[in-house]
Amino acid sequence: MSIAHPEIPRPSLMGFTLPLMAAAGLGFGYIVGTAHGAPVPGFLAGALLGAVLGYVLASFVPNRKAGRIGAAVVAAVAGFVLSGFPGAVVGAIIGLIMSWFAYWLSSGDYRAKVPVYATAGDVLWHNSFKFICGLIFFFLVAPIVVVLPLSFNAQDFFTFTPEMLSFDPAGYSLKHYEDFLTNPNWTRPLKNSFIIAPLATIISVSLGTLAAIGLSQSHVPGRRAIMAILISPMIVPLIISATGMFFFYSKLGNWLEATVGLSGDFIGFIKVILAHAVLGIPFVIITVTATLVGFDRSLTRAAANMGAGPVRTFFKVQMPLILPGVISGGLFAFITSFDEVVVVLFVGSAAQKTLPWQMFTGLREQISPTILAVATVLVIFSIALLTTVELLRRRSERLRGMSPS
Amino acid sequence: MSDMTDTGPMRAADGTPLKKSLARALRRQKLRALALIAPLLIFVLVTFVVPIGDMLFRSVENQIVSDTLPNTIQRLAGWNPDSGEIPDEAVFAALAVDFQAAAEEKNHTKLGTRLNYENPGMSSLFRKTGRGADDIGKNFQKTFTGFDKAWGKGEAWAALLGSDKWLAATEGWTKDAGPEPKFSARDEAEFALPLTTGVYRSFARVARADGKKAAADTKPWPVLFNALAEDISSASPEAIAAIGGPSADLLKSAAQGLSSAEPISYKDTFVAIDKGWADLGTWQTIQAYAGDYTPGYFLNAVDLEKGTDGIKKRPDQQRIYLMLFWRTIWMSMLITGCCLLLGYPVAWILANLRASTANVLMILVLLPFWTSLLVRTSAWKVLLQQQGVINDVLVWLGLVDDANRLVLINNQFGTIVAMTHILLPFMILPLYSVMKTIPPAYLRAAKSLGATNWTAFWRVYFPQSVPGIGAGAILCYILAIGYYITPELVGGTQGVFISNRIAFHISSSLNWGLAAALGAILLGAVLLLYYVYDKIVGIDNVKLG
Structure with missing residues (x-):
């Protein structure tokens, strides 16, 4: 070049x-x-x-x-x-x-990169356009990147100190990370998040995958209406879902406590997990139906032809092919729950405090730089998830023969 | 094609007509699909749709008034609010009974809070009256126990008002035997003594819920004496004589004794407790909100109120919701516009670059999409603060004076910048997926036919990208108008949306009906947009990543 x-x-x-x-x-x-x-x-x-x-x-x-x-x-x-x-x-x-x-x-x-016949104006426009796009990409990524170095700040400030700018090692420290990993104000919510998100994900993935397979059949009465209802948790503003769940789940909780006699904390977790599971469902439905669009139906017929029952066909033929879609749907559901704060704020109680909840209170009341350390960890976490989803997407396209590679 | 052959209808292998056999296969297929969908559909309906329906119901529900003041509401029906006079003695007599019964269960303060939303001052009126109204019943209690000491005990009341069946069932009940049998009233007592039976029903319910002592062993509420005196004075002697049971004689002697007692004025008693009861407005509010369902919350949500002379605007200082709705609408539009402005060039360049380069750049779009919302919001807080990174850089460059740092956060600017950043991927992704399907040859063809760059773009490329703009813009707009977290954290007071007000009413002011009404309006708007989105894009075409 x-x-x-x-x-x-x-x-x-x-x-x-x-x-x-x-x-x-x-x-x-x-x-x-x-x-x-x-x-x-x-x-x-x-x-x-x-x-x-x-x-x-x-x-x-x-x-x-x-x-x-x-x-x-x-x-x-x-x-x-x-x-x-x-x-x-x-x-x-x-x-x-x-x-x-x-x-x-x-x-x-x-x-x-411009044709030979382009005028000077064309060239100027072409390059300024690229420059503008570069600025927009910068706008997208810079705020996230800025957080990373700030989380190593030795001071309790939210901005770069002179020591940090002069690359003085004294200006950097891991103390916010230490706080994150040792302070129960942060470790408890972290643990709660890791209890709630996987369980909610399991519910949404298992129910969602079944329903997506049902929806992809050729004759489903009222398909559009069913789809609209199943996607609605993604569309309805979270504050409205949270309000509705707040009233309804407190009644449900009281009922469970009175009749089944479960402990309050346990019921609290059930409520939050159910609420998060329903919020994750649209993502599972969308990704799994997208995978099923390219699914070759003759494969299941071939399996049936060779004597496999429906269950065997599902696990041996259909499941491996749609697995990438199911996993990325599950990751979406997981991140939805892991990142969710409005609903848990209304439905949960202090015992179910999750990481986003703690960050939210941290940002609103006592601004502690530990938030930046948490943010950095979460950014790395989301990069890992993003990479996984991207790899899965490519694998799925390859499996279905949609991509030349 | 005909399904008839020479030998009659075409048949399947097992001999049934082919048409029937196919129809059965189709039906089975449909059922199987539905069976796969059903668990999830039921799950979503129960854990999501029903709770929202329940919330919507709250926005019109208003049983608290008629539940707390049942007799008053009944007697108030005949009162004309435009007459300029406060209701008559009979209404006050019913109010005395209702009020004391409510005060026994501490319900009067809840009702006061509810009516305070409509008429400020009702809450303190109800609180004050709750403390004073007890004396009315206590006076009657003295009178009755003066006739006979037996009135001070629970048994006399149970025997007077309970049905024989209930009395037999509750006889000898102890708290170890499970819940007490449910109260049922003696028919003739219910006919002759409606107020007393009503109060006693609440009394028996409270005693039963408490579960320690049988209703018959519980000390009677003072309000019962008040109610009984009221009933005796309005019932006919025959009706009272018809009441049987063990306490019949007790009742007869009390009725005789009462006829010589001096009547009291309930109206004067109440006005003496608080002058608010002589105020026409108090009664108008009670009557206006007497129904089981009320449009009051919805009216409040659009800055109106229901007065005696119909629906009118609220006083100026109480009008905030229309302004908030309007702000939510225009700021969401602005945010969507900003997203479109920034997202269009990016989507274009992603769609027109080589696939390998585009994939790398796509990561820059997907990274914010996958990053926690709170991380992004805290990043903006870090950047935009007065002591934050942007201000520091500007001061350092000498563009901004250190003393006059820019206020970039806790105002509308902060909300718009942060939300544009957060929603931008939702604009770029649909735009990108549409632009990828537009062949670049069209643009070149237009140019080779003599179009300028601008004409070629505007007349050829842009119209083909409109579906993407529609999809992205509606998605962004739907997400923006319901946003809560980001405005709450970076919006200050001027940059908050209607969602923040809903959250405030749920968790701080506890005006749940109003929160539900505001939520219902917001939900209506979102569902309308959702419908439009479905029509334009189709829900199945939503893509993630």
Whole structure:
């Protein structure tokens, strides 16, 4: 990819590359200048350095790798002289970005993805559009990423301390993680979450898979209406579900306590598990029916033909094929329960306090940075789940022959 | 094709007509499908649909007034609220009985709280009267025990009002023998002494629920004396004489004694306890909410109230719900709009990139989708606070003065930014799945036919992506108008939605009827959108990830 398109003339150095490099340098120069209390000299020097870098790389260093490493090293050394170790890191990053930008502009790579006949306006639009999309992706991911380093904060602050910014080891600590793993205010809810979510998942997956198989048969009376009812827990606002369940489940709980004589805590768990199971059902239905859409019916007929009963057919033929869908549906149901706070807030009592509930109170009342440590753990947890679901989806597509790979 | 052959109808292998045999097979297939669906359907109906129905019922339910003040409501039916006069003595007499009976079970404060939603001040009126009304019954108690000491004991009352069957069943009952037999009234006593029988029924119920002593061994409530005096003064002597049983003579002598006693004015007694009883508004409220079902909560939910002169707007300072509904609607629209604005380019680029690159970028969309809602909300709290990351960066860059840090959170801005971030994947995913089906050749064809970039996009590509926009926008909007957690945490007072108000009424103000009415309106709106979504997209086409 490093060879410029043969038909594209190399853009003018003086009229195109250098002014843009100067503009980019101006931006970085402003930031560096502000950090040292001198914005105006900062951006003047930045613009000059940017233009010089562009000129040097474009005219004398045709080897891109060497040019980029060289620029990064020079900038890192300059940064180190200015403000020590953190400066060196920032300098290296700026150097890499600027040298990449210089080659991208001077070699004409910036038009590589647009047709040859595109006008300058087209090219500008194409690249700005990409840039805008990049910003939106940044908007999607940045808030989650910002939380990660903050969870290692040695102070009880929700923001970066000067020590953290200067990469001083004293600014970092694991104490919030320690709090999360030892403080009963956090370990109890964690345990509760791991009791409630799997049980709720088992209920929604077992009932949901059966129903999805039923729904995928060819003649189901009132299919649309049934589907609408089964999906409704996902659509009805949680606060309304929570309100309804609050009244109804407290009556149910009182009745169970009076007639069956179960303990209050146990009934509390039953109530929350039932409530979470019903919230997870739409996800199971949606994923499993999606898997069943491509299911080849002749396979079950073939199995029946060879003498397998319906149960055997189900477990030996149908189940292995729809298993990826069932598992990802189960993961959706699990995360729904694991992440749910409104319903448990209304239906549960203090004994059923889950992790999201504790986070919710933490955020509302006493803001403790332990929340950020919990958040980091949960982000890693969701990355693991996401990877699993993605792998399962690919496997399912491969099994059903929907993807060429 | 005809199902007739030369030898009659076509037949299956076992000899039944083919048509019948096929119909049976189809029926069996349907039944099997339904049998597979049934467990889940029943589960969802019981654990989800029924609770919501139960909640909706609460928004119109109003039995508390007629349950707590049954006799008063009955006698109040003849009163004309526009007459300008408070009800007559008979209503007050019934009120005295009802009130003391309610106070015995502490129900009067519940009713006071309920009516306070409609007419502020009722709660304190009921509380105060509950403390004062006891004396009325106590005075009658003195009078009766003056006639005969036996009136002070439970047996006399049980013998007077209970049916012979009940008396026989409860004779010799002890608390170890399980619950006491249920009270049944003596027919002629119920006819002649309706108030007393009514109160005694509650009395027997309380004694039975308590389970320690038989009703006949329990000390009678003072209100019973009041009720009996009231009944005796309004019943005919023949009806009283017709009452049999062991206490018949006791009753006759009491009736004689009472005829010479000085009558008391209930009206004056009540007004002396609290002037609120002389207020026309108090009675109008009681009568307006006497029915078993009331539109009152719904009216309240749209800032109206029911007065004697029909439905009218609430006073200015009490009008908040329409404003909240309106805010929920427009902020959700704004959030949906922001999602569309940000989601469209991303969906486009995902749909038009090479599959391998698109898959990598898709992870950036799915990561927030899979990340806990509370993690994302706390992230925004970290970013947007006054001492948070964004303000720090702005101050450091010198764009914002340290003393005037931007207020980015606990207002509408905070809610909009955080919710846009949270709902964005729900916009991108449907848009992406629609855009992937639009062949890129169409756009190139339009351009080669001379369309400018804009025309080609607007006239050729955009119309084909409209189903995706519809699906994404409705989904985002449905999710946005019901949101609770995020507005609660980052919305402050100006950025909260109607859901937050519902939660407030459930857990803090305990005005459950109003919460149910607000919820019913919100649910109606969501179900309407759900219906539209089903029509446009089809529920089966919802995709996750």
